[in-house]
Amino acid sequence: MKGKLREYLKYVFSNLKGKEMKKLLILFSILTLISIPVTVKAQLIGGHQNPPGINWKNIRTPHFDLIFPEELTEDAQRVANTLEHLYSPLVKTLHPGTVKKRWPVMLTNQGVASNGYVMVAPRKSEWFHLPPQYWNGPAGEWYSLLSVHETRHMIMFDKFNRRFSRIAWILYGESGVGFLSSVAVPAWFWEGDAVAMETALTDSGRGRSPEFDMGIRANLLSGRRYSYYKASLGSYRDYFPNHYKLGYLMVTHVRRRYGASAWDNIIDRTTLFSLSPFRFSGSLKKETGKNVRQIYDETMDEMETLWKEQLDQVTITEARTVNTARKKVWTNYQYAQYTDDDSLIALKRGKADTPVLVRLYPDGREKKIISIKPLDHISYGGGKIAWAELSTDPRWLSRQYAVIVIYDLSAHKKRQITKKTKLYAPALSPDGLLVAAVEYTSERVCSLVILDAESGAEVKRFPNPDNDFIMQPSWSQDGKRIVFKRQNMKGEALTVVDVESKAGEDIIPESWEGIDSPRFYRNFILYSSPYSGIDNIYAIDIGSGRQYQVTSRKYGAYGPAVSKDGAKLAFQDYTADGSNVAETDIDPSSWVGLEEIEDLVIRYYEPLIEQEQGKSILKEEDVPNVQYDVEDYKPFKHLVNIHSWSFFPIWPDPDLNAASSKYTSGTSEPFLQRSGTKLGIKIVSNDLLNTARIKAGLAFNRNERVFGGGFNISYAGLLPVIDLGASYGGRAQDYKKNGSYTRYSWTETTGMIGLRVPLNFSNGVYDSSIQIGANTEYVNITGKQAPYVAGEPGNGYLMPLTYSLEYWRRGPASQRDLYPRWAQGFTGSFSHTPLPGDYRGLLLSTQAAFYFPGLFKHHSFYLQGGFEWQQEDNYRFTSKIPFPRGYDYVFHDKLYKASANYAMPLFYPDIALGAIVYWKRVYTTIFYDFGMGSSSSTNDPSYYQSAGFDLEIEFNLFTIPVPLTGGARFVYRINDNEIRLTPLILGAELVF
Numbered sequence: 001m002k003g004k005l006r007e008y009l010k011y012v013f014s015n016l017k018g019k020e021m022k023k024l025l026i027l028f029s030i031l032t033l034i035s036i037p038v039t040v041k042a043q044l045i046g047g048h049q050n051p052p053g054i055n056w057k058n059i060r061t062p063h064f065d066l067i068f069p070e071e072l073t074e075d076a077q078r079v080a081n082t083l084e085h086l087y088s089p090l091v092k093t094l095h096p097g098t099v100k101k102r103w104p105v106m107l108t109n110q111g112v113a114s115n116g117y118v119m120v121a122p123r124k125s126e127w128f129h130l131p132p133q134y135w136n137g138p139a140g141e142w143y144s145l146l147s148v149h150e151t152r153h154m155i156m157f158d159k160f161n162r163r164f165s166r167i168a169w170i171l172y173g174e175s176g177v178g179f180l181s182s183v184a185v186p187a188w189f190w191e192g193d194a195v196a197m198e199t200a201l202t203d204s205g206r207g208r209s210p211e212f213d214m215g216i217r218a219n220l221l222s223g224r225r226y227s228y229y230k231a232s233l234g235s236y237r238d239y240f241p242n243h244y245k246l247g248y249l250m251v252t253h254v255r256r257r258y259g260a261s262a263w264d265n266i267i268d269r270t271t272l273f274s275l276s277p278f279r280f281s282g283s284l285k286k287e288t289g290k291n292v293r294q295i296y297d298e299t300m301d302e303m304e305t306l307w308k309e310q311l312d313q314v315t316i317t318e319a320r321t322v323n324t325a326r327k328k329v330w331t332n333y334q335y336a337q338y339t340d341d342d343s344l345i346a347l348k349r350g351k352a353d354t355p356v357l358v359r360l361y362p363d364g365r366e367k368k369i370i371s372i373k374p375l376d377h378i379s380y381g382g383g384k385i386a387w388a389e390l391s392t393d394p395r396w397l398s399r400q401y402a403v404i405v406i407y408d409l410s411a412h413k414k415r416q417i418t419k420k421t422k423l424y425a426p427a428l429s430p431d432g433l434l435v436a437a438v439e440y441t442s443e444r445v446c447s448l449v450i451l452d453a454e455s456g457a458e459v460k461r462f463p464n465p466d467n468d469f470i471m472q473p474s475w476s477q478d479g480k481r482i483v484f485k486r487q488n489m490k491g492e493a494l495t496v497v498d499v500e501s502k503a504g505e506d507i508i509p510e511s512w513e514g515i516d517s518p519r520f521y522r523n524f525i526l527y528s529s530p531y532s533g534i535d536n537i538y539a540i541d542i543g544s545g546r547q548y549q550v551t552s553r554k555y556g557a558y559g560p561a562v563s564k565d566g567a568k569l570a571f572q573d574y575t576a577d578g579s580n581v582a583e584t585d586i587d588p589s590s591w592v593g594l595e596e597i598e599d600l601v602i603r604y605y606e607p608l609i610e611q612e613q614g615k616s617i618l619k620e621e622d623v624p625n626v627q628y629d630v631e632d633y634k635p636f637k638h639l640v641n642i643h644s645w646s647f648f649p650i651w652p653d654p655d656l657n658a659a660s661s662k663y664t665s666g667t668s669e670p671f672l673q674r675s676g677t678k679l680g681i682k683i684v685s686n687d688l689l690n691t692a693r694i695k696a697g698l699a700f701n702r703n704e705r706v707f708g709g710g711f712n713i714s715y716a717g718l719l720p721v722i723d724l725g726a727s728y729g730g731r732a733q734d735y736k737k738n739g740s741y742t743r744y745s746w747t748e749t750t751g752m753i754g755l756r757v758p759l760n761f762s763n764g765v766y767d768s769s770i771q772i773g774a775n776t777e778y779v780n781i782t783g784k785q786a787p788y789v790a791g792e793p794g795n796g797y798l799m800p801l802t803y804s805l806e807y808w809r810r811g812p813a814s815q816r817d818l819y820p821r822w823a824q825g826f827t828g829s830f831s832h833t834p835l836p837g838d839y840r841g842l843l844l845s846t847q848a849a850f851y852f853p854g855l856f857k858h859h860s861f862y863l864q865g866g867f868e869w870q871q872e873d874n875y876r877f878t879s880k881i882p883f884p885r886g887y888d889y890v891f892h893d894k895l896y897k898a899s900a901n902y903a904m905p906l907f908y909p910d911i912a913l914g915a916i917v918y919w920k921r922v923y924t925t926i927f928y929d930f931g932m933g934s935s936s937s938t939n940d941p942s943y944y945q946s947a948g949f950d951l952e953i954e955f956n957l958f959t960i961p962v963p964l965t966g967g968a969r970f971v972y973r974i975n976d977n978e979i980r981l982t983p984l985i986l987g988a989e990l991v992f
Helices: 002-014 018-043 070-090 142-160 163-172 174-184 187-201 214-221 228-233 243-258 262-271 279-288 292-312 606-611
Strands: 056-060 064-069 103-108 116-120 123-128 331-338 344-350 353-360 366-371 374-381 384-392 400-408 413-416 423-428 434-440 446-452 458-462 469-475 481-488 491-498 504-511 516-521 524-529 536-541 547-549 557-562 568-575 578-585 642-646 671-673 678-686 692-701 706-715 721-737 740-760 767-782 796-798 801-810 823-832 841-853 860-872 894-907 911-913 917-934 942-957 964-973 978-985
Touching: 056 070, 064 070, 070 103, 070 142, 070 187, 103 142, 116 142, 116 174, 123 142, 142 174, 142 187, 142 262, 163 174, 163 262, 163 642, 174 642, 187 243, 187 606, 214 243, 214 292, 214 568, 228 243, 228 292, 228 917, 243 262, 243 279, 243 292, 243 606, 262 279, 279 292, 331 353, 331 374, 331 557, 331 568, 344 374, 344 578, 374 469, 384 423, 400 423, 400 434, 434 469, 446 469, 469 516, 481 516, 491 524, 516 557, 524 557, 536 557, 706 740
Parallel strands: 064 103, 103 123, 331 578, 374 423, 423 469
Antiparallel strands: 056 064, 116 123, 331 344, 344 353, 353 366, 374 384, 384 400, 400 413, 423 434, 434 446, 446 458, 469 481, 481 491, 491 504, 516 524, 524 536, 536 547, 557 568, 568 578, 642 678, 671 721, 678 692, 692 706, 706 721, 721 740, 740 767, 767 796, 767 801, 801 823, 823 841, 841 860, 860 894, 894 917, 911 917, 917 942, 942 964, 964 978
């Protein structure tokens, strides 16, 4: 390995000339600046931990290290076998080379999200235990799908950690590799490649479903061909589906046209110089003759041709749109349900709207009911609406619950009828007295249950001997039967159970068709299916078993609902502007028998299957059944997990300064502090369970020309988060007197210990959090020369105590909103010095903020205020309140601050300057600041007033998906008529 790396470095630097090396260093500096907010955010530790008391276990295989709760042991054995069974097939077309390090795979069971992810700092993959109620296509066994998708990500990271990326690993550890992976390879490739593999190796990958590509299909067939940059980086103005869908089509297109090994070769070339965000496109052109924009155009051309040919053979059935209001931006109406008066209840959401229940009347009127945040769908019955909602443990945020909420339309009241439950996809009975729901426990036991809609008490539980996953239950019109999907290793079946006898019968046996949203209509079951190649509404006769196609819409029809009199059918009808609620008359005589339906399925994925294994390799009989040894996993023994480090310039890091209150003398004489970047080494450790973070470093401060070091430890495995820190090193300052500077130096020893309790009380659409904390610090100054100013103390120590409180309550915000429409926040702290010490001081600091809707949609009006009181003896704490904009900070014993702000988007340019920058949104904030300060040394207060505006633009640099902001601040100082113009980077003033 060392020899190969030495040869590679020799190759790189021998081929870089002077100008190229200069460009390399400039690019390195820019990308390092971009990485700062990303890495800092990723390393914060808060309340997202699993609760104590879990008995963690461990299985080690040749390539993986599984960590899981004891109750998931049987699942973990199957996952371990599946992972090893898949490893060779998954590296067939993406060769990572020799990998000696196992990937940690965590199976967790406390949450209610259906997801999995892979990260590299620290290196791990976490899989949540809950399968989704709704899936783009046939729902395969959950862990089998994750095994393909997430393992392909792991292999990709291993492949990427070579050549230039290996240099990044040497210099920065796993954070360096992770950052370069987002710089060098677009997000659409990461997810598109994984979706392609889940489609090729299973019977249920998303690439098999026309719903998965429906958004792009609707855009192209509606004449909306967007640029590559808009498609890959997003837009506030126009809708383009996410990078999973774009990526699947582009990855598959390249493999179909340029061969199975094309992407392997492209990534190999990219890793030669992965620092460059242009390398991927160049490597693509080297392999295919086309850059990334040309491949995008080529993919869209091919898909548009295939979809037009398909659509030319489709006979469209008529339907009328119920939601008649003109859409200004992409908006979805989902889960339509008829009420007793023939109006329709639907869930509305989109780029400009947070999820809200609306009522659609036959005359075209639309009325808002209530904003909600459902986990899956909604259900109507007996004048009530039900949905499942997230509820979290206040301290252990990874422990989540799915509770049932019911809204009474006549009383206009919302009630939560269950507590600390794991209930999903609730369905109200026609009279609204009962709720059928799917229970899925932390042990992965699935049951269909019936609850009392008033009390939430369990009324009935249905047997599920094979523990199939139950999905989307729905009642018959007479309330005597329930239909639902059930999924297992053989596919999905449609089952009807008798409520009284609990007897069940399969109406449609297991298959990989992808049926969805079953509903009763007389002696039929209506459901959506991609059978013809475009999702539409179908029906099956319960008695005869004969199946029919009911609708034939252009892009896709989903979620059937039948009116109370059985005369009308409503459904979700997709368009390029989002889904509408469409309605048609029910006429069974016009339905088309399944045997008469022409097969128009576009099997775009078929070449992938042949390039890989030629078939699905995850049938139950395909996976081995090796019984691996199960060992205890002791979290405390694995608290230290060093994953990242830095040898080069270290940006100022407050975590390596144990004391948060910087030493400031009690005099008013100015000092020029020599702070800045440092040369040295820093290490970062995060354990796999996110309970411990350690940062430590040794550094030489280039500005102050002194050495120092420190560490900071946070442990979050107990109710309070424990923070510990210490530092030791030299300090230096320049003191200006009589026009010349004299340099003074001393040694600082600091220590800190603190406790904080982060709590979350989110409920419904509002996210609420509170954090209470207290800490004590120790700062000892030695080696200081004679006092700089008469009366100023020299050497000594300080031991302040600080108590803090932070509270936030935030309402929902749409994609276009700059801020939540409603939000409130408060922070307060009190620091004093009651303990023995040579320095004395006191600081009380409070701030509050209130956010309100503006005059127009997406505008925000917010007020901010603060008060600070310092009682200074011979020590001055650092101020925590932002000074009025446009003024330099001036110390006052008491400081009052208030500001009024109005933020609004101006326009959405969606303009790209090649691959260098993509401008997405321009917005402004108009402000007025008022400040008043008073000091004991002066009789009259000082006033500070300013007004002005910020003009900022949100953009993506080098096609990196992390958005940045930049702009300028114009300030008019009212008191002295001075004007200031300062640049803004990431919302903060850039001071020179």
